[in-house]
Amino acid sequence: MRLLHTMIRVGDLQKSIEFYTNVLGMKLLRTSENTEYKYTLAFVGYAEESEQAVIELTYNWGVSSYDLGTAYGHIALGVENVADTCEQIRSAGGKITREAGPVKGGSTIIAFVEDPDGYKIELIQSENIGQGLGNS
Template identity: 75%
Template sequence: MRFLHTMLRVGDLDRSIDFYTNILGMKLLRKSENAEYKYTLAFIGYEDESVGTVLELTYNWGVTSYDLGGAFGHIAIGADNISEVVEKVRSAGGKVTREVGPVKGGTTVIAFVEDPDGYKIELIENKFIGKGLGN
């Protein structure tokens, strides 16, 4: 078995696709519409679903926002230079909720940003991935 995707409900599919593709560098892998049940799906990721984990963005027609609840934490994305990613998010008008720096009590370099629907995204420097947050 392997981890396939995470689904996020979004209030504006085009805005979300733009954020994840143009700002975070993912690719739109496929998109489908279901007129009978009034929803559109978009699958995005850094590599094809056959080899990597992707995001499924679900737009329920006519629903523009969701209560994110208290159980969801964040998705995490690794990057060679998270400072560049943070500046790209900021320059596009995005929200940075934690500036680049070491995790509290450790040395792993992280930052947090939010997507257009308010979902939190943790950015982790690639050189720290697989070493634990304290290393």
């Protein structure tokens, strides 16, 4: 088995595509529209779906916001330097919700960013990827 994608519902598809591509540097891989069931999908990622997991942005026509609830956590991205990435994201108009620094009770360097719909994205410094310590 292989993880294929994670789906999140978005209230403004174009705004979300711009965030994931222009702010986080992903590529828009493909889009599709279903007129019968009134939704549009956009798949974004750093590589093709055949190579790695991607994010499916789902826009249900006419729905502009969602209650994120308390069960969902975050998407995690490995980056070379968390502090530098935060500055790049801030410069591109992104919202940093936790500045770069060590995870509570550990040494893993992390930060958090928020997408246009309020979904959290954790940035984990590359030497710490796979250690499972970014759960703050």
